[in-house]
Amino acid sequence: MVSVTLTQPALSTLSLPVRKERILVVEDEEDLLELITYNLSREGYRVSGVTSGEAALREARTQLPDLILLDLLLPQIDGLEVCKLLRNDRQTRHIPVIMLTAKAEEADVVAGLELGADDYVPKPFSPRVLVARVRAVLRRRGSAVADKDAPVRIHELVIHPGRHEVLLAGRPISLTYTEFKLLHFLAQRPGWAFTRGQIVDAVQGENYAVTERSVDVQVAGLRKKLGKYAGYIETVRGVGYRFKE
Ligand code: CA
Numbered sequence: 001m002v003s004v005t006l007t008q009p010a011l012s013t014l015s016l017p018v019r020k021e022r023i024l025v026v027e028d029e030e031d032l033l034e035l036i037t038y039n040l041s042r043e044g045y046r047v048s049g050v051t052s053g054e055a056a057l058r059e060a061r062t063q064l065p066d067l068i069l070l071d072l073l074l075p076q077i078d079g080l081e082v083c084k085l086l087r088n089d090r091q092t093r094h095i096p097v098i099m100l101t102a103k104a105e106e107a108d109v110v111a112g113l114e115l116g117a118d119d120y121v122p123k124p125f126s127p128r129v130l131v132a133r134v135r136a137v138l139r140r141r142g143s144a145v146a147d148k149d150a151p152v153r154i155h156e157l158v159i160h161p162g163r164h165e166v167l168l169a170g171r172p173i174s175l176t177y178t179e180f181k182l183l184h185f186l187a188q189r190p191g192w193a194f195t196r197g198q199i200v201d202a203v204q205g206e207n208y209a210v211t212e213r214s215v216d217v218q219v220a221g222l223r224k225k226l227g228k229y230a231g232y233i234e235t236v237r238g239v240g241y242r243f244k245e
Pocket of ligand 1: 027028071072073
């Protein structure tokens with residue numbers, strides 16, 4: 001009998017994912033902080049945790065983490081204020097932020113996204129969901145400089161920004177300028193929820209006033225043209241819209 005031991009080192013390498021990204025976790029509930037830290041460390045991230053907004057700002061400025069997980073309900077300086085201060089600081093402006101929110105904080109979610117937070121995870125969440133969101137935001141940030149004119153292919157859709165053309169299941173569909181911009185904007189970041197305010201900023205045409213209310217009208221028109229694929233544009237209750245992931 002020959003015993004094979006050569007696979008051992010390879011296996012141990014596989015079981016210990018090595019990621020270099022540093023994540024700052026801001027959460028005043030210590031049990032939860034510990035749970036999050038444990039799960040992200042296990043994924044290979046370098047994690048540090050703090051329990052207050054003040055500490056979060058200090059750590060963010062000195063460590064410049066790759067991503068911040070930010071609980072909204074914190075003593076003294078709350079999460080929204082932390083988010084605002086991070087965005088107003090040239091050094092920390094570009095650090096992605098994922099908010100941790102409670103169900104009652106829907107209005108805060110909207111405010112947070114408009115302040116520049118990248119995403120949010122409602123409590124209670126499973127560690128797997130949290131890890132997936134962290135990975136997704138880091139990945140999106142990595143590809144944020146991708147060519148804006150590159151075709152977007154997702155589900156049955158192909159969007160050619162350069163040609164201003166949309167193919168749905170292989171057939172061209174005719175969209176207005178605003179509908180096109182709206183679809184392109186959402187489809188570039190599937191799964192990512194945007195507020196009506198963010199959508200207005202993104203799709204505002206040259207001589208076309210887009211109001212928050214008219215976003216709903218545009219979405220309704222777009223869904224109609226998508227027909228049986230209307231579900232690609234999902235309504236995020238209390239927040240806005242997102243493209244189906
Ligand atoms: Ca809290």
